[in-house]
Amino acid sequence: MADHLLEVRGLKTQFPTKDGLVRAVDGVDFHVDPGETLGIVGESGSGKSMTVLSIMRLLPRPGRVVAGQVLYRGRDLVKASEAEMQEVRGEEIAMIFQDPMTSLNPVYRSGWQVGEPLRLHKGFKLAASLREAVAMFGKVGIPEPAKRIENYPHEFSGGMRQRAMIAMGLTTAPSVLIADEPTTALDVTIQAQILELLKDVNREFGTATVLITHNLGVVAGMCERVMVMYAGRVVEEGPTEDVFADPRHPYTWALLQSIPRLDADAHEPLRAIEGMPPDLSSLPDGCAFHPRCPFRVDRCLHDTPPLEWVGQTQRSACWVTQGGADLNAATARGEEGESRV
Amino acid sequence: MLAKYTVRRVLASIPVVLGVTVLTFLVMHATAGSYVPGLDLNPYLKPADIARIRSNLGLDRPLYVQYGTWLIGIAHGDFGRSLLDGSPVMSHIVERLPNTLELTVTAILLGVALSIPLGVTGALRRGGKIDNLFTLLSTAGFAIPQFWLGLILILFFSVQLHAWRLPWLPSGGAFSSFNGGDVMDRLEHLVLPATVLSFFYLSVWSRFVRSSMVEVLSQDYVRTARAKGMPERRVVYVHALRNAVVPLVTLVGLELPALVSGGLVVEVVFGWPGIGRLAFERATQYDYTTVMGITTFAALLVVFGNLLADVLYAWLDPRIRYA
């Protein structure tokens, strides 16, 4: 179905290293529709960043996409030539990165850098691009933009830089904006501001936004849909409310458990996820999560569950929930299950 | 800001320069004994004459007096006169400087001009055949004795080629004595020495550019640049390169003193009439006024070189601009 704005099918990205083959992304499917905001959640190393870098074809060496398609407006970016990709990057799909401190080139003035996409893709002259940059600075809430474009990145605060990055991403009015952990490097108050900004951007420009984060709170605040990744695979996907209200994958469930809730009953203990995140170069057989899974059944040990519809709106990759089990309800028994191990 | 910084640096360098001159002065004197420059083992020289000339030249005065007079001279911009031929030390330096500049600057420019593309290519094709080739060459260039390379080149390009009645290159000097001095002629003489010298610079700097380029290419802002969807060439030459060459500038700036001592061996091997050779000859002849002049000059160059490096650095890398 090519009517999605961006659709990823069976994407596999691998890193051949001397310690073995790392399956960073292992068969990921998802789509983004115009104007919507999708959140991708997961621990570090779950493959969220690699997924988007695969889409942008910006994988660090020696990573390469070994299978799957990335359909943007029906065109497969995996097969696209480097030249075509350059047209897509920055113009169609813009991306902003985790660490604003290092993501701007220290030796060029911020305005120069923010205006650059326009000069690259829209044939702006320098002066024009700078005028546009001033405007964008205004839009992303950088005070006295006319002055600020003269500054070098190191003269900006972290938040300012991230705003500048966003401005840079939006100058060309792309239809997709990928934000890879845009707030992790910032302190809490700034985080809120940046998220607000992203929301406004999404509303104002109608830019579809893919927000990568390990912070469920952020997703809850921002995203219409959420996609949970574990060990390079999508384990659950669905509308944010539904997923949060009724997680259909033990991992999601565990993640939610680990968030302190004000509405939570004081006696209920706060659970951290036990065990270690998996080693991508040697994944366990069956469901990658099973070593840490309190609900694990025998089948989990050798068969890898596919991502299937469970209920109307959610999809999950778990034999247990696909079997119709309700995790929230099952919690108690889950503990017994745990103790059984 | 920068100006103030510069002034501070210059002031700070004065004691350094003084230290250098004192050191030279003492070393030269400790070595000279009762020798009077220029008066060789000539049987017709009488002790009385030598003694008289010594005192005329003031070589018999106490050291601090001699140094003092010299220093006062310097303060008045007078570098004194050569003990060997009585002509102003400055005139020697001024006459030799152009030749030395011709050689060293050519070599440095060649070095920079070639090392950047080489280094970048190496960084981009990291681990590839070309990269390994460059690496090998530069490692060789760093290990080859300049004077030996010089001799080999002379042996082949001037002696052998001429013996084979093929077009050959001059083996020494900066220009032919007759009908010489025109550009082509000077170039002919420049080829061999400049090659030797720049080969060295090239081998050092290309590795340098390569490694800092490799480092820069792994930086986030390079990924950002790519994410903007710009051609790789632009990514490399606009966004990465400038960051990569910043440290190179320092390195090149620090080469300034090489104007005096760096090219020395090459100048000696090729009989290049430069400051290095002058310094070497005069030092071995104990023409200490000349040597003092040159060391002072050299020390100033070092200071100036570091300064220049800093300023350029600041210009290229805004982060430390007002440091």
Next chain:
Amino acid sequence: MGSSPSADGFDKFEEFLKEWSRRDFLRRMGGAAAFTAFLAGGLELLEACGNGGGSTSTATPGKKGGHLVEGNITDISYMNSVLSSDTASNTVISLMFDGLLGSKPNGDLVPLIAESMPQVSSDQTTYTFKLRKDVKWTDGQQLTSDDVLFTYNLMFAPDYKDVNSPHRSDLEQHLTGITAPDQYTVVFKTKGVWAPLLALHAQYGILPKHVLGGLAPKAVNTADFNGAPTVSSGAFKFVRWDKGQQVVLARNDTYYRGAGYLDQYVYKVMPDSVTLVNQMKTGEVDFGTVDPSLWDSLATSDNLNRIDPFGVAIFTFYAYQLDPSKPAGRFFADKTVRQALLYALDRQQMADKVYFKQATVADSVIPPISWAHASAKPSYGFNKSKAESMLDQAGWTKGTDGIRAKGGVQLKFEMITNQGNKQRESLLQIMQQSWKDVGVDATPRLIQFPQLVTQITNQRTFDIFLVGFSFNQDPDESQLWSSTSANPGGFNGFQFKNPQADELLGQAVATLDQGKRKEVYAKLQDLMNEEVPAPILLFNKGLWAVSRRVNAIAGTLGPYNQYSSRFFFKDVWVSDQK
């Protein structure tokens, strides 16, 4: 080319000259021409290999125009005859400034600015020079006795003591006064009879009083003139001095002996003797000395002529420490040891291997090219067994380690010379081995030049030093052998003090009669060969090559005019006018 032939060649030349001069030939044709004729005719006598070096060319009249590049490995210092003491400077000076007299290849003096050889008073203490009246400075001024007087006053007059002239004390020692009775007459008065006067002091290039006269004594030392003489009187005039690179001179068209042929003469400074030869091969240099090691390689050169090697008055000698207060002095006080060590050296092999056959074994302290030379007794042919027996009889007996010792002291010492002179380095190393073979432990040590000079002339802390001295045509060698030169600063640093030698040296200079002097020097040479305080190892040779396009150098160039008496260059010309 054999080593000895040219030596006895010069003896033959002496006879040759006598014969011709009897026919009053010299006065009409000039010694240079005679020398040429001799070489031309005497080639088979010299059994010369190669060619005669275009030696007949002086006969044919030259063509005007063109330039000549001479290569030399040392730069000049002062272009001022009063201040300069080095060969390089004197060479260039003698091209621009004539003296009262000049030297012929064989050392005979000829009048230059003087119209004839000076008249010498009967008591042999007054020399009266008549000057030529046609000598003009390049600025048109007349050169007169004022200029001559001025030049000598700079070296002699008390009020010019501040001038750094290395010639003063000699003049002060021997002259009572110099006067100029009229514009064209100069009179030298000596204290006693002193033979070397003319050879030593009558050849200084005369300086222009009207240019330098105004300067204070100290100012003369640093006058711009010294580096760029604005006015000259010789065959060439100054154009440019690129320090460390070259000196460029141009023809003086108003030269009183007739304008020369060359438009330009270039004195080019070379980094080393190898490069010099190399550039002669490539034609970058036209004329210069040849490193012995490369002499043979030039035989096949298609653009160079080798000038037949001639002996020169350059001594390569080593000196024994004779000061008994020094440890080594005790070894060498014994004449037998000195002689034995000399017997132990195969000097012919030195000449063959170190100088590539281009040097002759010294048989006396006076070079064969000098009129005063007589091959002296004893002559020290290489004789190892004799050396050993002499050392034995001197009481130096071999120990278990093969080193000779006497009274518990080993015959063990150090030999110094200056770093950077290849031949001397090699000689020392050969000496080390030759002496090791007879049980003497000698260690070579190379030191920097300034240090060597200090050690020889002042500190005198050495066991043996090896150096080279170059003398001019007068055979007086007091500077080396006289006990007065043993005083601090003198070159008799090895402290040779021998009344008889002093006596003879004195006698030899106390008469102008060459015949008498020759006799005295014969005695001296025997004495010195007997005493061998500082054995002359070898007499070097002048090895010159010249481009085939250059004429009238070969045959005119000799031991005593090769450097500092270049007035003959006016006759040098180039065939291609380039």
Next chain:
Amino acid sequence: MIESTADYELAPDRQEIRPSRPAQSYWSESWERLRRNRLGVAAGTLIALLALMAVAAPVLQALVTHQDPSRQDLGTNFDLPGRAHWLGSDELGRDTLTRLIYGARISLGVGFLTVAIQLTVGAATGLASGYYGGVLDDVLMRIVDVVLAFPPIFLFIGMSILFRPSTVTLSLIIASVGWGVVARLVRGEVLSIKNRDFMLATRSIGARDARLILGHLVPNVLPVMIVAASLALGQIILIEAALDFLGLGIQPPTPSWGNMLTNAQTYFVHSGWLVIFPGLTIFVTVLAANLFGNAVRDAYDPRLR
């Protein structure tokens, strides 16, 4: 694959996070890393062999070349490489190969000794001025400035006249310039480590200076020094050879690679092949030294983690 010595200059400019203190495993790890670098190991072995050759020179002379390095044979001087003299003989008929073997004693001797000297002196200076700072720091650093601003050649010329050139004096002479660089390097290191938490912590529990310096600074500075040392060796060998070549170093008859080249130059139109072997020897040795240096750098330099 080879990394160039040039990276060495880069290192000081880099400011990367490094282990606050090399873990015990650091040394074994680094050693492992070094051992895995084939080229590096090969180069190291070659240096070791050359050193062995230098030490065993008399043995080699007796067993292999059967030639005395100083024994002249004027009968067969300028002998072409062949049966009698494998690498030919010089102007006095001395065996080139044997002289090269003995020359190794000079080159490597000076090389190692100089490294040792300039490292100890430099490190001491750097530690002192970095750790105590203040006036001491200023004074020491001014001195270093002077040393580094001084065109070494004059120092070399002067010294070589003052002291009779020998392995020891030459090492001192060369080190008299080199220590300045080390001093700056170490000082920089110290400054960057000095105020790390673990240092403050140790100080806060009242540790003495000695303990701080020896127990904490030195171990952290050590890697940098090892790297500096291994990278300096090649350059020192080059400098020594150049000094000999200029006639400021080891003097004949003692054979050194440098002064053998000076000889060769005198006769290099007469018999050019004399130039080849000494130069080649220097080249190969320095090459090996550099490659080994790089290997060590790659293995031990904490900045390259």
